[in-house]
Amino acid sequence: xENVEQHPSTLSVQEGDSAVIxxxxxxxxxxxxxxxxxxxGKRPQLIIDIRSNVGEKKDQRIAVTLNKTAKHFxxxxxxxxxxxxxxxxxxxxAGGFKTIFGAGTRLFVKA
Amino acid sequence: xxxxxxxxxxxxxxxxxEVTLRCKPISGHDYLFWYRQTMMRGLxxxxxxxxxxxxxxxxxxxxxxxxxxxxxxxxxxxIxxxxxxxxxxxxxxxxTGLAxxxxxxxxYFGPGTRLTVL
Numbered sequence: 001x002e003n004v005e006q007h008p009s010t011l012s013v014q015e016g017d018s019a020v021i022x023x024x025x026x027x028x029x030x031x032x033x034x035x036x037x038x039x040x041g042k043r044p045q046l047i048i049d050i051r052s053n054v055g056e057k058k059d060q061r062i063a064v065t066l067n068k069t070a071k072h073f074x075x076x077x078x079x080x081x082x083x084x085x086x087x088x089x090x091x092x093x094a095g096g097f098k099t100i101f102g103a104g105t106r107l108f109v110k111a
Numbered sequence: 112x113x114x115x116x117x118x119x120x121x122x123x124x125x126x127x128x129e130v131t132l133r134c135k136p137i138s139g140h141d142y143l144f145w146y147r148q149t150m151m152r153g154l155x156x157x158x159x160x161x162x163x164x165x166x167x168x169x170x171x172x173x174x175x176x177x178x179x180x181x182x183x184x185x186x187x188x189x190i191x192x193x194x195x196x197x198x199x200x201x202x203x204x205x206x207t208g209l210a211x212x213x214x215x216x217x218x219y220f221g222p223g224t225r226l227t228v229l
């Protein structure tokens with residue numbers, strides 16, 4: 001069945017450094033890849049997404065890259081700040097609206 | 112708009128009892144999703160509806176779980192009988208397939224219901 005693997009499970013960086021989270025997906029029909037941020041005790045919120053016809057997308061300090069051939073996609077956060085500390089989830093969606101989530105990455109940004 | 116509304120926010124019940132979780136999607140959204148989040152299994156899609164019709168319920172774990180959407184502004188997720196392993200945070204999310212004529216996929220999550228089954 002469909003599967004999304006996410007690495008690392010925990011990531012600790014110094015404030016101002018970059019953070020990279022990587023995901024792979026199994027369903028070659030996947031065409032939409034959102035990233036969600038979830039703060040402790042809060043709901044997941046979409047921070048950026050990318051479609052399969054685009055290789056890269058950037059929004060201020062956040063960027064996402066997609067390699068369809070390798071079925072990899074990654075989240076890049078530059079100039080990290082303490083408020084970036086949260087759990088980040090990647091996800092992949094093929095036909096319809098069924099979205100498969102990765103297991104999450106807990107990001108700690110040390111001031 | 113108040114966003115997706117879920118009730119109750121917290122539910123504590125005893126094993127064997129019936130539990131009903133409620134969700135009101137964002138007005139105008141025609142997709143509604145139920146997710147379950149646990150430390151062990153992460154965020155899992157249980158079922159989703161389009162225009163009040165269940166489209167994919169392959170994530171519903173057992174026959175003890177059922178979901179309904181009687182109208183565009185209300186959905187329920189019922190567990191009967193509940194078991195301790197059902198303890199989790201249950202999220203409802205909604206989405207609109209089109210916004211301004213453009214395909215959009217953003218799912219907006221509700222605050223969740225934290226269920227504890229003793």
